[in-house]
Amino acid sequence: MGKTLFHKVWDRHSVGILPDGSTQLFVGTHLIHEVTSPQAFGMLRDLGLKVAFPNRTFATVDHIVPTDQRTEPFRDSLADAMIKELRKNCSDFDVTFFDISSGKQGIVHIVGPEQGITQPGTTIACGDSHTSTHGAFGAVAFGIGTSQVRDVLATQTMALSPLKVRKIEVRGKLGPGVYAKDIILHIIRTLGVNGGTGYAYEYCGSTIEGLSLEERMTICNMSIEGGARAGYVNPDEKTFEYLKGRPYCPKGKEWDVAVAEWKKVVSDPDAVYDDVKIFEASEIRPTVTWGINPGQGIFIDEAIPSPEQLPEADRSSAKEALEFMKFKAGEKLAGQKIQVAFFGSCTNARISDFLEASKFLKGRKVAPGIRAIAVPGSQGVSKICAEMGIDEIFREAGFDWREAGCSMCLGMNPDQLVGDEICASSSNRNFKGRQGSPTGRTLLMSPVMVVAAAVTGQVSDARLVFAKS
């Protein structure tokens, strides 16, 4: 009987079974940032412990950094204290820190792959739920809480119970104007925001195989929005090609050894899964959320459902969502006026996102009165966008082109919605208050759909807006 990648990696990293019955799992690579690590370092100091394997932890600063004015001290004294605390902790405990001055700073889930720190067949943990992103490389990657960050710092292990594995096969060819973001929004809509509880999602099938690594990251990134703690894609030639030559990847003969090892972790053809779900790519259309959780999405040409149309379990959330969003059942989202367009986040702020959107944005202008911001996911993305002239296309269109960070995805920094503004957003969460204003309204969509909304001033089907491009 064959094994899945998940089980192979799990078994290889298992230290043993703990008294409570959970597994002590070795963490190959640990990523940290300024929000969920300071308390963990505090606990470490309180217990008189050291970082057990400092070479296996990497830090960056992303959630609280301003994306406009970067000189320190930051205007927000709390944010300033947080970056200084991280700097001190990394220095005290000998942890590599991709600081703003390094040229490598950015959103943790963009920096890891970019630097080649994210590698197949390993376990990765980070105090951030979107750690599932790293699964795109065939790693088993978990978002963890701060006490677990402490555990990993102190022991390079954590207590965890094994997950079940659901195979999610997406097959066939995507239609024009349909992107990885639409695939994952459609999967979450179909399986539910808690449908993945207890599972790791293995994404496979011809559609997934056809995606670039950056697109696979978009899909794995949002696994947690479907309740799945981890999501991954089996590594293939594209994975190795993406990683080859990156700073933290093996070189020379060691590269060949590593690739041979990575090929072994791929799920066996006769692997047994706890569940299988199949999706046809041709049935997926550009998807936009209308509600307050990422499962409340519709195709751009569909109408907002009435709660009565939905399964009973989804009705109370749907009613609450309609009230909060000030939308009516039966309305279409197309034509809905927006006030803000946000292009960024660990879901969609990579080079390919900006490149694809820039093809449509070139020569167009952001509609009058729309606040449009574009935030590269890392300093690395920013640099390449500048070399390719992508930043200029965004600027000329009227986007505010910013420095790398999480920005308006979660409003922990000065980039926030005001009042009940409606934001067309390439991010991952549309929770109430997520973008910094308690009454702000977020519509999740693909980056190209964000650009279409920005230039028309309303939610629009990018396939129609850019029909002549």
Place this chain on the structure above:
Amino acid sequence: MSLSPVAQVTGRGVVVAGDDIDTDRIIPARYMRCITFDGLGEYLFRDVRQTPEGKSTNHPIDDPKYEGATILISGMNFGCGSSREHAPQAIARAGFKAVIAGGFAEIFFGNSTTLGLPCATATRKDLNALMSLIQKDPTTVVKIDVEKLQVTAGPLSFPVTLKASAQQGLLSGRYDAIADLLANLPKIKELAGRIPSATTS
């Protein structure tokens, strides 16, 4: 760490109704600009307890009739979204000792258990009955028996579920895994030698 076992939690309840209550709702990100967990209890459910102008919305948490409640009762998929431990920290620091809901998001559940905050899952039917009872009579004493996995409240008595490792950890006072993890450091070092690390050299 040797901690006091959590075999049962007894106290009055407060109902925060709704499904899919996410961790941004439990504690909005802008209140996580901090380097310790001190004082987080104050920001629990902040954006739904106050209007943007700072006026009280009469949220159940602020309703005098629920004052002193130590058991939080909510709907399905409680704690979904972000992995922030700030969420259960805010709940615990606001004085809560346990949560009963229709289901929990996984990371939230683990984070809560590590703090000794049991998260018991009840069926929708039992949950609805408990919610009605508490709303009718907020003085009702709710008891969660972690060993028997049973909740009693006034005339109600119903079973709840709790992941076996969490139950075991709570009952034995080993819900914070750090001591058990540290005990295996020699084994960890041996395993580390076989697992490559990302390096520039």
